[in-house]
Amino acid sequence: MNLHIKNGRVVDPANGVDAVTDVYISEGRIAAVGRAPRGFRAAEIIDASKLIVTPGWVDLCARLREPGQDQKATIASETMAAAAGGVTTLCCPPDTRPVIDTPAVVELIHQRAARAGRARVVCLGALTQELKGEVLAGMHSLKRAGCVGVSNARASIVNTEVLRRALEYARTCDLTVFLHAEDAWLAGQGCMHEGPISTRLGLPGIPEAAETVAVARELLLIEDTGARTHFCRLSSARAAAQIAEARQHGLPVTADVSVQHLFYTDDEIAGFNSAYHVRPPFRSGRDRDGLRKALRQGLISAVCSDHEPQDQDAQRQPFAATEPGISALETWLPLMLRLVRDNLLDLPAAIATCTVNPARILTVPAGTLTPGVAADVCVFDPQETWVVGEDTLQSAGKNTPLLGKQVQGRVRMTLLGGQLVHRATIPSKRPPRRIRRS
Amino acid sequence: MKRERNLQINAHGRLQHFLTIEGLPRELLIEILDRAEGFAGIGGRAVKKVPLLRGKTIVNLFFEPSTRTRTTFELAAKRLSADVLNLNIESSSAKKGETLLDTLRNLEAMHCDMFVVRHHLSGAAHFIARNVAPHISVINGGDGRHAHPTQAMLDAYTIRRHKRDFMRLKVAIVGDVLHSRVARSEIHALKTLGVPEVRVVGPRTLIPAGVEEMGVSVCHDIETGLKNVDVIVMLRLQTERMRGALLPSAAEYFRLYGLTPARLKLARSDAIVMHPGPINRGVEIDSQVADGGRSVILQQVSHGIAVRMAVMAMTAGSQAG
Structure with a gap:
């Protein structure tokens, strides 16, 4: 079926496109942007006037909770949330139950995602068996099963020898290693950033050094092994600076940050508010500003949702007993638009950090509107406001600090391989205003 | 920085719960000290009781062992003529897997008026105060490293x-x-x-x-x-x-x-x-x-009884008003 998306502001950073123009889709693929291909006849025309058309978003980290924790969420529920958030490709970290350390688990996730049919799901395989940091996982088999990289998720590899060998072996398999830099000893029993607020609340703190010590150790081993590495979810300004320096020295490293870490600080926890309980923790205002600066300078090239849906029982506890995480797929886009309004990034740069850049990190052919690629497209209204509520979120996890708050920016439709996988149901109550052009 | 003010103080500016000193006005602290002064003599009398909290049920909800604090809270409650229930949760429901919230719901169903809580997690008293029925006062008997x-x-x-x-x-x-x-x-x-x-x-x-x-x-x-x-x-x-x-x-x-x-x-x-x-x-x-x-x-130690009587009387009083 041929589709013609008309008159939208098309932002496709990979191809340097930012213009009010048309997108033509044929046989589930992008046929052209701008001028119609010869003989193109649309079966359906979508009027995207006053809307923004981007490649489908690519999320470096979204936990689907399946297999193993389907009381919290399922692949079906969370890919539905992804579609509602404009996300067409998402990457599932290996900390499922069982862990993604055998091809069978990868196949199960791929099958269920395909059956749900709302988003492309790619997996990171485990770096070590059961993420225990002791024995290497069968990385080659995992790669053959379709894993786009390997990771030990948030379980830190305490044994430095194992980490070194894991990096060497991953390089042998030509796999990118996704590392969460946290020193397990320094993090200890901590549940928030160590600083004046953790002191005041008497909550055990995670010092900045838990991250910087791990980054330093890992950078030295990356230098030795030459393993292509991606640092996941930086939380401190100093770690961002360490990675910037490593990149200057030509190390094959990239880094991302969760969108929440670009907004929140440990201040939010002052009343024991467990909606802000995340790992790595929200740190100081200086850290948040440092992460923002690193993003603007391109030293951190990708932003992700770090989606982590929780059930109510996991949240209704005193702070330290709650499970960390924010249900974030559907509020990712409004928060990115807030960064644009804050003048941190212009719109194309913001879109790049959520589309082509993470796609390159994952080495998947997504995140662009290049003719010939699968037509994964996100169409959103940058002006429309909506209230984040238990009824408006598709995700099974309602754990977000934005619950009950109004946000600006709403996905109107999401296409996956040219198929409509999401369409906003409630029309805007306000007449749309003129779109600001940057 | 955001602080918890409203949680402890009701619409009339009275003490609804007593969870932390942080954010309480000086006058309120002085009032606690003055009230305690008034109660201090009771321990020396032949009849060590005043009828202020007669008919009220106070639960000592201890998730962590304590002798001194629990005993002085118990004495304070009894000298105010309240009925006192001592629950050592460490050795009961929590071990059987009951959640904190379920424990609270059960106690509420027994029509208790006040919880004195000690818990090993910082913020537990705040959590309980946020989740109890509005007629119940919560007094923090020590939560983690946070407050006492x-x-x-x-x-x-x-x-x-x-x-x-x-x-x-x-x-x-x-x-x-x-x-x-x-x-x-x-x-x-x-x-x-x-x-x-x-x-x-x-x-x-x-x-x-x-x-x-x-x-x-x-x-x-x-x-x-x-x-x-x-x-x-x-x-x-x-x-x-x-x-x-x-x-x-x-x-x-x-x-x-x-x-x-x-x-x-x-x-x-x-x-x-x-x-x-x-x-x-x-x-x-x-x-x-x-x-x-x-x-x-x-x-x-002996001042502890008078001060705890004062805090109990004030929080219970906020419910009457």
Whole structure:
């Protein structure tokens, strides 16, 4: 079926496109942007006037909770949330139950995602068996099963020898290693950033050094092994600076940050508010500003949702007993638009950090509107406001600090391989205003 | 910074719950001390009871073992003529897998009026106060490392008995500030009551990050820390702290930070020595000091009853009004 998306502001950073123009889709693929291909006849025309058309978003980290924790969420529920958030490709970290350390688990996730049919799901395989940091996982088999990289998720590899060998072996398999830099000893029993607020609340703190010590150790081993590495979810300004320096020295490293870490600080926890309980923790205002600066300078090239849906029982506890995480797929886009309004990034740069850049990190052919690629497209209204509520979120996890708050920016439709996988149901109550052009 | 103000104070400005000293106005703290003054005589009477809370049911909800605090809360409640229920959750429902919230729902169903809560997690009292039915008052009997507000008030009461004017005092809090809920509440209480100089004294391993932002000065040398102070608050050193990387041994701790008669001489000649108990003789305090004329440790215990009566009467009273 041929589709013609008309008159939208098309932002496709990979191809340097930012213009009010048309997108033509044929046989589930992008046929052209701008001028119609010869003989193109649309079966359906979508009027995207006053809307923004981007490649489908690519999320470096979204936990689907399946297999193993389907009381919290399922692949079906969370890919539905992804579609509602404009996300067409998402990457599932290996900390499922069982862990993604055998091809069978990868196949199960791929099958269920395909059956749900709302988003492309790619997996990171485990770096070590059961993420225990002791024995290497069968990385080659995992790669053959379709894993786009390997990771030990948030379980830190305490044994430095194992980490070194894991990096060497991953390089042998030509796999990118996704590392969460946290020193397990320094993090200890901590549940928030160590600083004046953790002191005041008497909550055990995670010092900045838990991250910087791990980054330093890992950078030295990356230098030795030459393993292509991606640092996941930086939380401190100093770690961002360490990675910037490593990149200057030509190390094959990239880094991302969760969108929440670009907004929140440990201040939010002052009343024991467990909606802000995340790992790595929200740190100081200086850290948040440092992460923002690193993003603007391109030293951190990708932003992700770090989606982590929780059930109510996991949240209704005193702070330290709650499970960390924010249900974030559907509020990712409004928060990115807030960064644009804050003048941190212009719109194309913001879109790049959520589309082509993470796609390159994952080495998947997504995140662009290049003719010939699968037509994964996100169409959103940058002006429309909506209230984040238990009824408006598709995700099974309602754990977000934005619950009950109004946000600006709403996905109107999401296409996956040219198929409509999401369409906003409630029309805007306000007449749309003129779109600001940057 | 965002603080919890409304949770503790009701629409009429009265104390609804007593969870932390932080954010409470000075007048309220003074009112607690004054009310306690009024209750202090009751313990000496032949009939040690007033009928203020007759017909009310108070539950001592202890998720962590305690003797002194639980006993004084129980005595305080009984002297106010309330019915008291002691629940040691550690040895009951929690072990059977019941969640904190379910435990609360069950107690609410039994029509209790007040919970006195002790829990090993910081913020547990706030969590409970946020989740109980509106007619129930929650008093924090100690949550994790966060707060122990009645202990801080009984210390303030003891200080006022001996010193009168908070505005001219120098106070040293010595020991394991990192793990101490008493220290945190004490700092808030003393600062709110106008004490101009509060020093925390201890090794770097036991002083938490950024504690200066609570308005105290930090001292790692006990001789400097005790110089010319009016009040010395010694903190209890848990023996398990000596197993990790925080301290090498009890003997070395005593040598560096133990309160000895010689060190006591550095303080003002009329300085008083306090300790929340139970004390470790020869670890944080020398027996000669603990049992000496400047020690007010046992007075603290008896003041604890009057102060807890005051807090119970005030929170229960907020429900009536």
